[in-house]
Amino acid sequence: MPEIETLLYPFFFSNNAVLWHDNLIMIIPPGLIANVDYVPAPGRTAVIFYMMPGEVREYNPETGEIGVEIRSPNVYFEHAHPDWMRWHIDPLVWSFLKSNPYTFLGVATNEKPHRLKIVNNTDKFVYFDLMLWIAEFPSDTIEVDGEEVSIEEALRRYLRGIFKFFYRLGRR
Amino acid sequence: MSFIIKKRVGEIKKALEQGKIVVIARNPSRIKGEKVVVIDYD
Numbered sequence: 020m021p022e023i024e025t026l027l028y029p030f031f032f033s034n035n036a037v038l039w040h041d042n043l044i045m046i047i048p049p050g051l052i053a054n055v056d057y058v059p060a061p062g063r064t065a066v067i068f069y070m071m072p073g074e075v076r077e078y079n080p081e082t083g084e085i086g087v088e089i090r091s092p093n094v095y096f097e098h099a100h101p102d103w104m105r106w107h108i109d110p111l112v113w114s115f116l117k118s119n120p121y122t123f124l125g126v127a128t129n130e131k132p133h134r135l136k137i138v139n140n141t142d143k144f145v146y147f148d149l150m151l152w153i154a155e156f157p158s159d160t161i162e163v164d165g166e167e168v169s170i171e172e173a174l175r176r177y178l179r180g181i182f183k184f185f186y187r188l189g190r191r
Numbered sequence: 192m193s194f195i196i197k198k199r200v201g202e203i204k205k206a207l208e209q210g211k212i213v214v215i216a217r218n219p220s221r222i223k224g225e226k227v228v229v230i231d232y233d
Binding site (some may be wrong): 041042043044045046047048051053054055056057058059060078080081082083084085132137144146 | 193194195196197199200203204207208210211212213214215216217218220221222223224225226227
């Protein structure tokens with residue numbers, strides 16, 4: 020079974036993208052609801068193609084100690100990506116945490132961030148880490164056959180091309 | 192048990208007391224949010 024990057028690497032590397040990942044270590048106070056947006060550097064476009072949820076643990080704000088594991092539907096995040104992923108809830112319970120890596124595809128610009136809403140409905144301080152895998156392009160556009168197009172439009176066309184190739188095979 | 196970045200414990204506590212989420216990330220400029228305090232690993 021090919022992983023999603025098998026399909027995406029030709030698009031990434033023929034257009035000078037660089038791969039990396041960002042680890043967000045979050046400390047969430049009790050009762051918090053907070054919006055967190057993830058954006059690429061100004062003038063760049065990022066394709067986010069995996070998320071990897073990590074640990075959920077109690078946090079002691081006095082000592083900085085990361086304590087026992089928490090599995091609770093009372094700690095969760097909702098997230099969405101404009102035009103790529105609808106809003107939905109990810110409670111930090113096993114069924115979600117075991118979906119790892121969490122396959123995802125979305126194109127982020129400064130105008131279209133990946134949007135997270137973090138919620139802690141427990142009475143504890145919570146530690147949670149989340150890793151994002153990213154291909155970042157040096158600009159917002161690329162030139163293809165003499166035409167300047169956005170990274171997002173180019174990716175849509177690339178995926179459409181893969182679809183059309185296999186669709187035509189299926190018609191025979 | 193493990194510990195968060197020791198030299199940042201006070202800074203993190205202060206932000207938490209103000210009702211903010213603390214996000215530790217290598218690239219703070221990529222994290223945005225009104226109730227968010229972003230600190231680097233260093």
